[in-house]
Amino acid sequence: MNSKTMALDLYTERVLSPTPPFSFNGTVHKPSHFPTPDTFFEPDYYWQSLRFYDQLLGIKLINKGSITKPEILLQIYSSSDLSPSFVEAVAKEIEYRFDMRSDIKPFIEIALKDSVLGPTLERWNGMRASTPYSLYEFTVVATVLQNTTVRRTVQMMDNLFSTFGHEIVFDAKKLSGFWLPNSIHEVAEQSLRDLKLGYRAKTLKRQADFFSSQRMNMEKLRSMDLDELKEKLLEIYGIGPASVQYLLFEVFHHYGAFTHISPWEQKIYSMLLFNEKQVEVSRIVNELEKRFGKWKMLAMHYIFEDLFWLRKNKSIPWLEELIRL
């Protein structure tokens, strides 16, 4: 760590009311994601660090409601007093990142009648695509996922957090906080390479340069339509067809964004939808379009997370082969 552990002893609360149906656990925790030291989950409780403007905050979410009557207690931990308007802005940001305000009822109607999706609703009804991260932070995560195995991705993230991150303690939880892009902007590429980032060192440098030299207009990006936004995101160095897919879905909640399928995902979807090892990408996309239309990526997300959740309890041999931990 490049600084001492920071204690965040003050906190403020707000009650959030997501649109029903809303799955707290399915939305704040994604079994398919690799673990990072900046979040912590247990059923009905969730902690994360949040870098928001110049502040590093602790966030705790507590499930106080149900799927049909959702209610979440948001606690914001800080080292100094926060103005009411700042607190409101944090609450809005959390609502956006966990997609608490969109209406997914039409999707649930379709899902209930679907043979593959129907059963997953018993566990995940109301689940949203979400991320704890800002656009910059998610871009980093997407970058360290590229062309490697999950084990190395985890190693790279840990190295980055322990070098550039900041440790915070709040509510008896010790978590890492994300760094600002300019702290990477300032270091030499070689010192990034020393963190075993390989050729990604250059990519992370260019991204840090990009994000520290300008403030992205997030309001504008969030209001763009799919094609316009996609074009914009592809301008980020190191973001290509695979990564942009994750960004569109998890950061911006475009639930129909499903054009790129990587080979390992193709195999998983083939098994889940057709019970075959290798189905053509076009056939997969056509099938999803037919069954779920503009909700097709969200539909796959339900199936995907359910599968990884299942895997926690019992090993799924064909899946283990594909995810290569």
Place this chain on the structure above:
DNA sequence: CATCAGGGCCCTG
């Protein structure tokens, strides 16, 4: 021991 591909992307020809 050597070789190789991996939860892509950029760049070149």
Place this chain on the structure above:
DNA sequence: CAGGGCCCTGAT
């Protein structure tokens, strides 16, 4: 638009 190269690691 196809294909080589990229850091490092563990699997073979």
